[in-house]
Amino acid sequence: MLRPAAEEKLLKALAVAIVEHPRGTFKEIAQAAGVSKATLNRFCGTRDNLIEMLFDYGSEVMNQIIVETDLHEAPVPEVFQRLVDGHLVHRDLLVFLMFQWRPDSLHDCGEEARWLPYTNALDQFFLRGQREKVFRIDIGAPVLTELFASLLFGLVDGERRGRVARASMGATLQQFFMQGATAG
Template identity: 40%
Template sequence: MEDTKTLNALALALISTPRANLQELAKAAGISKATLYRMFRTREELIARLSQRAMAAIAGVLESAGLETAPPEEALRRLIEKHLEHRELTIFLWYYWKDAPIDTAAAESWDAAMDAFFLRGQQMGVFRIDISAQALTEVLICTIGGLIDAERRGRVARLGQAAAIESIFLDGAAVRPR
């Protein structure tokens, strides 16, 4: 039986100890080796399941953010908050996107939705137009991933992270009067 808490712990264990075997991952996640082997027979199965779970969570993040309809500032806030709610899966994807068996169509759909959101915000005069929508997409996810990782390493507190990401991002992406 897969539960969110266990999968999140396994995602963090993979990030913290990327070369660990299943026994070491079980220990790091606080579960027995037998429990982990019942859930996943191989490391590849574990990574595939975490990838599938992470992509589903991220699809939910996009859906709930209102990227196509909400005012851009509000959608951005929701986008950041929802990614942080799924911090373990977000950071798992951040670390494993090259190695994980990620559904290419889903990843391209995420990119397209984010790019369209930033383009809409640019057209509405909310985001700078001298930085491409694609670059804004990459900057946002790198900022979110970077702060989640910094928290994991004990460099940044969790409290106030969403507001910090929004402020950092908007102060660099907002249209400025000349």
């Protein structure tokens, strides 16, 4: 589902505001996102609705990245580069997802189903890469998916905290992952 550009811009700003003001009032979150409290109220109504909207948007974005990378046909190294670049374009949303995610929340409220297409697609991509001898076969495809996500989230958080340079994040992630996961 394509969202209007203004809605996407607001959702991204709200994702950042929630991360920067985790205990902020609705008014503080609105101000941090550059809108009035009334606008935020009309947009989502409650903090819980806002969080749900951001999770929905995050899921849409992550699944769109999968669609745009051509996981099944393009050469594996090219796909991997597209995956890294596609995710880093949405680094603010990744920070929100990282800060809101709790391992125990997935099974309790059905959240796992939201992310299943995304993780399954990545698992299949890494399995394809193993079959084509691009990735090591002694590490399971689901583990490669988890390692990829962990490295990605770790670098994005490191950038947010001023420890990682934005300019080199994509190359660093690709080099570190590929050197540690190559078949040869």
